[in-house]
Amino acid sequence: MDNSFLLLSIIIFAFGACIxxxxxxxxxxxxxxxxxxxxxxxxxxxGTPIPFSFNIPVLSWLLLGGRCRFCKIKISIRYLIVxxxxxxxxxxxxxxxxxxxxxxxxxxxxxxxxxxxxxxxxHRIIPDLLSLPGIIICASSFxxxxxxxxxxxxxxxxxxxxxxxxxxxxxYFVRREEGLGGGDIKLLAMIGAATGIKGVLFTIFSGSLLGxxxxxxxxxxxxxxxxxxxxxxxxxxxxxxxxxLSAGAVLYIFYGDQLIYWYLNIIQHP
Ligand SMILES: [Zn+2]
Numbered sequence: 528m529d530n531s532f533l534l535l536s537i538i539i540f541a542f543g544a545c546i547x548x549x550x551x552x553x554x555x556x557x558x559x560x561x562x563x564x565x566x567x568x569x570x571x572x573x574g575t576p577i578p579f580s581f582n583i584p585v586l587s588w589l590l591l592g593g594r595c596r597f598c599k600i601k602i603s604i605r606y607l608i609v610x611x612x613x614x615x616x617x618x619x620x621x622x623x624x625x626x627x628x629x630x631x632x633x634x635x636x637x638x639x640x641x642x643x644x645x646x647x648x649x650h651r652i653i654p655d656l657l658s659l660p661g662i663i664i665c666a667s668s669f670x671x672x673x674x675x676x677x678x679x680x681x682x683x684x685x686x687x688x689x690x691x692x693x694x695x696x697x698x699y700f701v702r703r704e705e706g707l708g709g710g711d712i713k714l715l716a717m718i719g720a721a722t723g724i725k726g727v728l729f730t731i732f733s734g735s736l737l738g739x740x741x742x743x744x745x746x747x748x749x750x751x752x753x754x755x756x757x758x759x760x761x762x763x764x765x766x767x768x769x770x771x772l773s774a775g776a777v778l779y780i781f782y783g784d785q786l787i788y789w790y791l792n793i794i795q796h797p
Contacts, residue, residue: 535626536618543617543634544584547610550638554609554645557654572600584610605645613641616777623781632671633780635664636721640773643714647769653710658717665720679723687719687727688712711768718776726779729787734768734775742766 549563556563569576575597581587588607595602616637624630639661647653662684669675691712719727745766778786 539621540614540618543614544610547613548584551609553642558650570595573598628671644770644773647767658713661717668721683719683723683727684716686724687715691715729779730775734772738771
């Protein structure tokens with residue numbers, strides 16, 4: 528491994544961590560309807576504005592042991608997780624695609640997915656403020672991704688938007704209640720814009736699979752809790768779908784072709 532590669536890797540990782548720090552701000556402030564630009568970060572416990580030297584992504588959290596420098600209140604490990612996840616995303620994209628425009632395109636796409644996933648997880652909503660501009664930004668995929676075309680981009684948007692819409696409609700028709708949020712539909716349209724028809728179908732398939740496995744685990748856990756007579760009102764079964772769809776899309780970007788090849792091989796030669 529030569530030195531320039533190592534140096535570039537460190538720079539890209541640090542850049543990713545800084546963007547992750549900004550995503551934390553977005554995740555917290557967008558649902559609250561606050562500005563993501565000003566004021567600067569402050570401790571939610573004591574309100575002390577966090578000076579620049581204590582706001583270094585990843586390192587500050589580790590050096591301060593996950594506590595506020597001033598009032599020692601605990602700072603959620605999620606801040607660290609989001610920063611690390613974003614940093615590793617930048618690094619792995621660089622490893623897979625090199626320092627190319629396609630890496631930057633996918634990085635922006637995954638950053639929007641990270642923000643949407645955590646907001647959906649916290650509040651069970653996917654803000655239009657993210658998904659609608661996301662569709663427009665992601666529609667530039669045909670410009671950045673070699674095997675995408677404008678036709679595939681547009682087809683991806685409609686496939687994503689319509690497929691879930693159909694499921695949501697049937698669900699409503701049968702159950703007379705809304706099972707899937709309109710936010711999921713716009714999210715899938717955005718994923719379709721970025722990955723085309725193949726990518727969005729892969730995302731629906733793998734996202735549903737992941738969601739089902741997780742949902743079954745959650746139901747099992749809820750039943751165990753009920754058996755013990757500890758009815759826990761927090762674990763009401765409203766599982767957000769956004770994080771699973773996002774995970775499916777990220778899986779597609781890194782391993783989509785291999786997984787599709789592997790799957791087709793299995794069903795042809797069982
Ligand atoms: Zn504090």
